[in-house]
Amino acid sequence: MRTMSVLDMFEFKTDEETGTLPRKEARPKTPLSQIETHEGQPIKIMTRNLSVFYGINQALINVTMDIPQKAVTALIGPSGCGKSTFLRSLNRMNDSILGARTDGKVLIDGINIYAPGINVVALRRLAGMVFQKSNPFPKSIFDNVAYGPRLHGIQNASVLEELVEEALKKAALWEEVKDRLGRSALELSGGQQQRVCIARALAVNPEIVLMDEPASALDPISTAKIEELIHELKKNYTIVIVTHNMQQAARVSDFTGYFYLGSLVEFGTTKKIFTTPDKKETEDYITGRFG
Amino acid sequence: MNGTTTLSIPNLRFQPTDWIESLWNGLLRLFAIIPLCVLVFILGKIFSNGAETITWEFLSKTPVQGMTEGGIFPCIFGTISITLLMILMALPLGVGAAVYLVEYAGQGFWVRMIRAAVNNLAGVPSIIFGLFGVGFFILFVGRNIDHVLRTGLLFGQPCMLWAAATLAVLVLPVIIVSTEEALNAVPQSHRAASQALGATKWQTIVHVVLPQARGGILTGAILAISRGAGETAPILFTGCAYYLPRLPVTKLFGVIPMINPLDQFMELSYHIFIMATQSMDAEKTLPIQYGTTLVLIALTFLLNLAAILFRMHFRKKLGQVSLQ
Ligand SMILES: Nc1ncnc2c1ncn2[C@@H]1O[C@H](COP(=O)(O)OP(=O)(O)OP(=O)(O)O)[C@@H](O)[C@H]1O
Ligand SMILES: [Mg+2]
Numbered sequence: 001m002r003t004m005s006v007l008d009m010f011e012f013k014t015d016e017e018t019g020t021l022p023r024k025e026a027r028p029k030t031p032l033s034q035i036e037t038h039e040g041q042p043i044k045i046m047t048r049n050l051s052v053f054y055g056i057n058q059a060l061i062n063v064t065m066d067i068p069q070k071a072v073t074a075l076i077g078p079s080g081c082g083k084s085t086f087l088r089s090l091n092r093m094n095d096s097i098l099g100a101r102t103d104g105k106v107l108i109d110g111i112n113i114y115a116p117g118i119n120v121v122a123l124r125r126l127a128g129m130v131f132q133k134s135n136p137f138p139k140s141i142f143d144n145v146a147y148g149p150r151l152h153g154i155q156n157a158s159v160l161e162e163l164v165e166e167a168l169k170k171a172a173l174w175e176e177v178k179d180r181l182g183r184s185a186l187e188l189s190g191g192q193q194q195r196v197c198i199a200r201a202l203a204v205n206p207e208i209v210l211m212d213e214p215a216s217a218l219d220p221i222s223t224a225k226i227e228e229l230i231h232e233l234k235k236n237y238t239i240v241i242v243t244h245n246m247q248q249a250a251r252v253s254d255f256t257g258y259f260y261l262g263s264l265v266e267f268g269t270t271k272k273i274f275t276t277p278d279k280k281e282t283e284d285y286i287t288g289r290f291g
Numbered sequence: 292m293n294g295t296t297t298l299s300i301p302n303l304r305f306q307p308t309d310w311i312e313s314l315w316n317g318l319l320r321l322f323a324i325i326p327l328c329v330l331v332f333i334l335g336k337i338f339s340n341g342a343e344t345i346t347w348e349f350l351s352k353t354p355v356q357g358m359t360e361g362g363i364f365p366c367i368f369g370t371i372s373i374t375l376l377m378i379l380m381a382l383p384l385g386v387g388a389a390v391y392l393v394e395y396a397g398q399g400f401w402v403r404m405i406r407a408a409v410n411n412l413a414g415v416p417s418i419i420f421g422l423f424g425v426g427f428f429i430l431f432v433g434r435n436i437d438h439v440l441r442t443g444l445l446f447g448q449p450c451m452l453w454a455a456a457t458l459a460v461l462v463l464p465v466i467i468v469s470t471e472e473a474l475n476a477v478p479q480s481h482r483a484a485s486q487a488l489g490a491t492k493w494q495t496i497v498h499v500v501l502p503q504a505r506g507g508i509l510t511g512a513i514l515a516i517s518r519g520a521g522e523t524a525p526i527l528f529t530g531c532a533y534y535l536p537r538l539p540v541t542k543l544f545g546v547i548p549m550i551n552p553l554d555q556f557m558e559l560s561y562h563i564f565i566m567a568t569q570s571m572d573a574e575k576t577l578p579i580q581y582g583t584t585l586v587l588i589a590l591t592f593l594l595n596l597a598a599i600l601f602r603m604h605f606r607k608k609l610g611q612v613s614l615q
Contacts, residue, residue: 124486128487133480147488147498
């Protein structure tokens with residue numbers, strides 16, 4: 001298994017060149033993904049006392065959680081409990097929200113992504129995101145998927161074509177669109193659009209894919225396709241998915257975290273959470289006896 | 292009406308209240324038709340009186356005989372040049388300002404002040420802009436450039452550059468406001484998607500936001516041209532000439548012909564104004580006045596049309612199905 005070193009993970013140049021290298025204290029002595037385990041799985045993302053505030057309103061309260069590598073972790077909980085906030089804090093998408101403030105640590109492969117000097121652009125390449133409402137750009141299918149690679153400097157047409165094809169194949173969309181890559185992505189069905197967005201996220205070759213209710217606006221067939229896709233993707237990616245659908249969480253995930261009012265109530269293997277949860281609140285929520 | 296306390300079955304036949312209905316209907320229709328009548332009247336009068344004046348001669352020759360005969364070519368040339376120069380200055384500035392306001396500025400005190408200033412600017416009478424142009428562009432900016440460059444009196448006098456700059460300030464609010472609207476119409480989710488792919492803010496603006504806002508920005512440009520082309524007051528003191536025996540052109544490096552922005556120029560609307568008020572024989576020049584007016588209207592229309600076609604071209608290229 002490939003272990004990431006700090007340097008190749010963020011593609012940092014030296015301090016002198018960019019000044020973007022994380023400070024010494026942010027660097028791990030031993031790659032944590034090798035030593036920390038959760039149910040036998042190496043850990044990819046660790047949060048430590050993570051709190052997020054929107055103005056004076058605290059949306060996340062001291063969340064400490066270990067997200068295993070190359071597995072699917074589902075986040076469940078009632079509306080407004082902070083699932084999306086948590087997900088966004090994993091690739092610092094909260095940064096651009098006016099008045100949002102983050103406390104605590106998020107460590108990816110042992111590096112605190114909130115440490116000063118972290119290159120947010122590189123972080124977001126590492127941790128891609130798929131949103132609840134599919135949001136393809138009003139560009140062609142090809143240009144949508146090629147958007148990320150182009151941003152990061154790839155201009156060679158044949159390389160781009162290869163990347164696009166690969167990403168669309170991973171997103172299980174290639175067969176459906178290979179003859180019309182030049183058509184607008186907005187002409188596709190909702191489910192196809194969402195898969196374009198997944199392909200777009202995969203095209204920058206991330207290691208982590210964050211999905212915020214990726215199937216909530218889709219019909220059962222498209223949903224099944226996306227779930228199948230997630231199952232396939234976890235071989236190579238660390239996936240964190242927010243869902244309101246208990247069956248979905250049970251079907252696709254290996255680990256589940258239950259959030260309530262900004263706190264992580266319980267976290268464990270999906271099997272355990274859905275069969276013998278430690279906390280009564282978790283059981284009530286899962287069995288629908290919530291509230 | 293019929294004095295019962297319970298609601299009666301609706302009467303399907305004509306009711307007295309329907310008269311009031313139709314009265315209002317008719318009245319409102321009349322109100323709506325009035326502007327159309329005015330427009331038809333104006334255009335009709337100009338066409339019927341001006342059409343026969345329009346000859347190739349009229350369009351391509353310079354005025355002669357103390358401007359009581361001859362053509363209006365220098366005025367056409369001046370109007371086109373100054374409009375283009377105006378939009379060339381106003382568009383980057385206005386779009387830049389709007390991008391700053393929408394994408395970067397947030398909602399602070401100063402941003403609200405800037406917005407208020409922009410809105411107020413839109414309401415300032417155009418003659419004030421003319422005076423501002425003299426005071427700011429010619430006497431302050433121009434004279435200081437002259438002072439620094441030691442060129443003698445070159446920039447510090449009325450010329451096309453300052454007239455266009457004055458017009459640009461006049462149309463700036465139009466461009467800013469419509470660009471802001473266009474930028475706000477770009478879904479926030481597209482910005483998020485772009486940033487989640489590792490784009491910087493600037494990359495997101497260039498590759499996602501501006502391409503989608505292009506239609507709205509061009510609409511702003513069209514409105515700006517409509518507003519600016521044919522304005523007389525702002526250029527009255529800042530650059531247009533009563534009569535100029537030559538075109539405001541020069542040769543770049545002695546070879547490439549180009550508009551000389553430091554020269555004065557003749558302009559259609561100003562030409563109409565002086566023909567009507569200061570001509571030696573206003574009666575005699577009446578056909579020329581009508582002809583010039585017709586040309587001005589046609590030209591504004593054509594400039595608008597060009598911008599609209601330009602926008603349609605862009606929309607098509609985007610392959611845009613309607614977004615909402
Ligand atoms: N941009 C924002 N500005 C201010 N407050 C916000 C913002 N986004 C979320 N919040 C608040 O933070 C809390 C958590 O919101 P979040 O969107 O993370 O919940 P969620 O669990 O994803 O809910 P849902 O299941 O409905 O998507 C809520 O109280 C919400 O009002
Ligand atoms: Mg949410």
